[in-house]
Amino acid sequence: MSLSSSIxxxxxPPTSMNQRTRTATAAAATTKLTxxxxxxxxxxxxxxxxLSFRSSGSxxxxxxxxxxxxxxxxxxxxxxxxxxxxxxxPSREMKTAKDVIRTGLExxxxxxxxxxxxxxxxxxxxxxxxxxxxTALYDCLxxxxxxxxxxxxxxxxxIACPNGSRSIARVIDDxxxxxSAAMTNQDSCLDGFSHSSAEKKxxxxxxxxxxxxxxxxxxxxxxxxxxxxxxxxxxxxNLPAGxxxxxxxxWPEWLSDGDRRLLQSTTITPDITVAADxxxxxxxxxxxxxxxxxxxxxxxxxxIKAGVYRENVEVPSSKINLMFVGDxxxxxxxxxxxxxxxxxxxxxxxxxAIVGDGFLARDITFQNSAGPSKHQAVALRVNxxxxxxxxxxxxxxxxxxxxxxxxxxxxxxxxxxxxxxxFGNAAAVLQNCDIQARLPNPGQRNMVTAQGRDxxxxxxxxxxxxxxxxxxxxxxxxxxxxxxxxxxxxEYSRTVVMQSSITDVIHPAGWYPxxxxxxxxxxxxxxxxxxxxxxxxxGRVDWGGFRVITASEARAFTVSQFISGDNWLPAxxxxxxxxx
Numbered sequence: 001m002s003l004s005s006s007i008x009x010x011x012x013p014p015t016s017m018n019q020r021t022r023t024a025t026a027a028a029a030t031t032k033l034t035x036x037x038x039x040x041x042x043x044x045x046x047x048x049x050x051l052s053f054r055s056s057g058s059x060x061x062x063x064x065x066x067x068x069x070x071x072x073x074x075x076x077x078x079x080x081x082x083x084x085x086x087x088x089x090p091s092r093e094m095k096t097a098k099d100v101i102r103t104g105l106e107x108x109x110x111x112x113x114x115x116x117x118x119x120x121x122x123x124x125x126x127x128x129x130x131x132x133x134x135t136a137l138y139d140c141l142x143x144x145x146x147x148x149x150x151x152x153x154x155x156x157x158x159i160a161c162p163n164g165s166r167s168i169a170r171v172i173d174d175x176x177x178x179x180s181a182a183m184t185n186q187d188s189c190l191d192g193f194s195h196s197s198a199e200k201k202x203x204x205x206x207x208x209x210x211x212x213x214x215x216x217x218x219x220x221x222x223x224x225x226x227x228x229x230x231x232x233x234x235x236x237x238n239l240p241a242g243x244x245x246x247x248x249x250x251w252p253e254w255l256s257d258g259d260r261r262l263l264q265s266t267t268i269t270p271d272i273t274v275a276a277d278x279x280x281x282x283x284x285x286x287x288x289x290x291x292x293x294x295x296x297x298x299x300x301x302x303x304i305k306a307g308v309y310r311e312n313v314e315v316p317s318s319k320i321n322l323m324f325v326g327d328x329x330x331x332x333x334x335x336x337x338x339x340x341x342x343x344x345x346x347x348x349x350x351x352x353a354i355v356g357d358g359f360l361a362r363d364i365t366f367q368n369s370a371g372p373s374k375h376q377a378v379a380l381r382v383n384x385x386x387x388x389x390x391x392x393x394x395x396x397x398x399x400x401x402x403x404x405x406x407x408x409x410x411x412x413x414x415x416x417x418x419x420x421x422x423f424g425n426a427a428a429v430l431q432n433c434d435i436q437a438r439l440p441n442p443g444q445r446n447m448v449t450a451q452g453r454d455x456x457x458x459x460x461x462x463x464x465x466x467x468x469x470x471x472x473x474x475x476x477x478x479x480x481x482x483x484x485x486x487x488x489x490x491e492y493s494r495t496v497v498m499q500s501s502i503t504d505v506i507h508p509a510g511w512y513p514x515x516x517x518x519x520x521x522x523x524x525x526x527x528x529x530x531x532x533x534x535x536x537x538x539g540r541v542d543w544g545g546f547r548v549i550t551a552s553e554a555r556a557f558t559v560s561q562f563i564s565g566d567n568w569l570p571a572x573x574x575x576x577x578x579x580x
Contacts, residue, residue, distance in 0.1 A: 063094045070100040073226035074219040075455070083107050083216060098158065101223045105155050108216040109148065115209045116144045122202070132343050133202055136192030139347050140206070143185040146317065146355070146383065147213070150178040150185075154220070172228045173459065177385065177427065179221040180458040181405035184425040186214040187454065187490070188404065192345045221457045259299065259360060259388075268325050270303035280305060285313045285324075285334060294318040304364060306331035312338065312351055315384070319356040326364030329393045329414065335367040339374035346399055350381035357385045357406075365393030372397040372418060372441045382408050382426065389413055396421070397440065403428040403462065407563045416472060420450035422462060423489065427563050429463045437483045437505055439474040446475075446505075447512060449486030451493040461494035461524070462486075463557045469497075469534070471505040484512040488519035488545075496549075496557045498528035506534035511541050521545055528554040 064085060071080035084100055087107040094100065119140045126134055154175045161171045190210050193203030273280035274288045280303075282288045288302045299321050306327040313334060315322055326332030338349040352366045359382075370377035379396040385406035393414045394401045400417030403424035410430045415422060418440035422430070437446040448469065453460045475481060483505045486495050511525055521544035527537055528549045537548050555561060 063100075066094060066097070067100055070097040070223055070226075071219065074222040075457075076215045076219055079215055080104065080219040080223075083219075097223065097227055101220055101227070102155065102158055104216065104220050104223070105151060105158070108213060108220065109151050109155075111209075111213050111216060112144060112147050112151065115206075115213060116141065118206065118209055119144065122206075129202075130196075130198055132195065132345060133193070133199055135343075135348055136189075136199065136202075136345050139192050139345060140189040143189050147182045147185045149317065150182040151217075154178045154182075154224075158224070172224065175224050176221060176457075176459045177406060179217050179224070180425070180427075180455075180460050181383070181385075183214050183217045183221070183455060183458065184405040184452065184460075186210045186217070187425075187452065188347055192347060195340060195345075218455050218457070221455065225457050268301060268303070270301045270325060272301075273303045273305065274309070275305040276307035276309060277305075284311055285309050286311055289313060289315055289319060289322070292319050292322055294320075296321045299323055299360075301325060304332050304334075307333075309334045310336060312336045312353075314353045315356045315359060317355045317357075321358040322356055323360040323362075324364055325362055328363050329365050329391055332363065333365045333367055333393075335369050337368060337370040337374075337377070339368070339370035339377035341374040342370075344377075346376040346378060346402070347381065347404075349376060349399075350378040350402060352379070353381045354384045354387060357387070359384045359387040360389075361392055362390040363392070365395060367393070368396035368400070370397070372439075372444070374398075378402045382406075384408075397438070399423060405460075409559065409563060418446050419444055420447045420487070420489070422448060423450040423452065424462075425452035425454075425458070425460045425490070426462075427460045429465060429557075429559050429563055430467055431465045431559065433464075433467045435464065435467050435469045436472050437470075437475055438472040439478050440481065444481075445512065446481065446483035447487050448484065448506075449495045450489040450514075451486065451495045452490045453492045453494045454490035456492050456522075458492070461496065461557070461562070463562055464495075464497045465499055465558070467497075467500045469500055469506065469532075470503040475505065482507050482512075485510050486525065487512040487514045488523045488525075489514060491519045491522050492524070493519055494524040496524075496526045496528070496554070497530060498526075498549075498554050498557065500530050500535075501532040502530050502534035504533035508534075508536070508539035509541050510537070510539075511543070511546060519545070526553070526557075 067081055067084050071077045071084070074080045084104045084107065087103050094103070119137050122129070123134065123137050129137070157171050157175050161168070190203055190207060193199040193206070272282065272288055272291060274282050274285050276283055282291065285302070285304055292300050292302065295318060301323045303325045304327070311334065334352055336351040338344040338351070340346060340349060349368065351368045366380040368377040368379040374397075376399045377396055379394045379400050381402035381404055383404035383406060387407075388409040388411070391412045392410070393416075395416045397417055398419040398421065400421040401415050401423070403422065403426040405424070405426050408426045408428040410428070411432055413430065413433045414436070415430070415433060416436045416438055418438055421437075422435070435448060437448065440446055449462050449464075451460075451462045469485075471483070475483075484507055485497055486493075510527070513520060523543070523545035525543070525546045526549045527535075527540075528551070540546060
């Protein structure tokens with residue numbers, strides 16, 4: 001993420017994904033044969049998706065009142081009405097708001113696929129593109145795939161709801177999460193074209209399609225939220241409203257008892273082992289990830305022995321339920337140095353990128369060693385749902401930890417950086433972590449967070465609870481460097497700092513503007529029950545969106561409510577007090 005024009009850093013933040021072999025394979029990837037096959041495949045997939053949800057019914061005109069009524073809760077009601085009305089099959093029966101949402105989602109799927117073809121067409125003329133333009137387009141293709149996955153998951157849940165396998169509250173929260181992530185993907189795609197005039201020019205040719213899908217997703221999210229608030233999604237009021245499964249004090253409900261034991265156990269039996277000295281199954285982490293099973297329904301454990309692994313690693317969406325187990329945060333280190341100055345995108349600069357859902361990691365450090373002069377250089381990017389990190393390190397300068405999207409949990413971790421060093425638009429909770437600002441380049445200010453929520457209905461935000469916010473020794477020894485809790489990257493940026501110890505490294509104002517008055521009244525920045533020399537709120541900013549909250553307000557941002565939707569459950573030996 002980058003500082004505003006008054007600071008000596010580049011323009012806006014995040015962008016792309018792993019491109020380690022993209023240049024070598026670009027010619028083959030963009031041949032006419034590949035393009036034709038991929039086009040045919042997506043058309044077939046789109047046909048299956050849409051046809052699978054069609055049914056018999058009445059004419060378009062009979063549905064207009066229902067469509068207008070359902071769309072009235074959205075931010076873009078005219079678009080909502082026109083997109084649903086024009087997409088309604090005359091043979092389809094449309095009786096409820098649920099039918100309106102389903103039709104809108106189907107239209108969104110087709111519109112997303114159209115964007116895919118636009119990106120492919122741009123890449124077909126790759127010889128006319130600069131390297132980072134091509135990288136950003138590849139990232140957009142990957143985010144289209146993620147968006148389609150999230151839209152189809154939302155459609156599945158909408159049609160199946162209510163379903164006895166999950167509570168109503170959990171299903172609704174899942175749908176909100178999927179749509180929030182889909183919207184984030186549209187933003188991140190465009191953010192990849194932010195560093196040069198040529199990139200910005202290309203961005204303008206893509207903006208309309210991305211904005212259209214973003215607004216369609218926003219409409220679906222608003223309608224689902226409205227249905228949940230009015231109980232119209234719940235057809236059987238006798239179904240449980242609470243969550244299922246067993247949770248544990250301090251841990252999200254979605255972490256199973258088995259996974260909690262893995263995170264805390266002193267002895268773990270791995271499925272495969274990585275060792276740089278050749279004593280394991282593989283010498284590199286990337287090789288071990290490639291060897292892991294795809295779509296595994298059980299936990300697959302990769303032990304990474306002590307050593308420094310100089311590589312970029314991606315856990316793709318197909319590699320679900322993986323777990324990295326290091327030999328210790330100080331001894332097992334994955335490090336690389338991709339960065340924006342040398343031609344990467346922010347999104348693609350990550351040393352380790354986690355996309356496969358259900359990922360766990362413990363006792364390992366993720367580092368980007370590019371340094372403060374290389375601007376955006378991510379150590380760890382996470383856009384994997386239901387992922388958790390325990391006793392891990394994230395070390396870099398600008399944009400250290402990219403909590404991109406979906407639900408994430410960090411406990412007893414160490415996060416070190418300078419500009420916007422915890423950023424993104426996930427629903428992320430950092431609990432009992434050490435968060436340390438370090439010495440930036442001259443003229444830079446430290447920003448602990450830059451949260452990217454840009455729709456008031458998104459269930460996203462960064463929560464820092466029971467953490468310690470301080471400075472590294474090099475920053476402590478310096479003078480004149482200002483450090484802040486965060487600044488608003490997007491219009492509805494949401495960050496909560498509660499029950500944490502804050503040293504005097506944090507400026508008395510607490511928070512810093514992004515650009516003039518942008519988002520100051522629409523953001524949600526809150527503090528609750530913090531301690532330490534930097535915790536006083538007496539001199540904090542007077543923005544309309546900043547507040548000091550009460551205990552009842554703070555409970556909405558605890559682990560149980562913010563990222564799992566369930567109450568705190570009995571302890572399993574985890575050394576933290578429950579809730580607030």
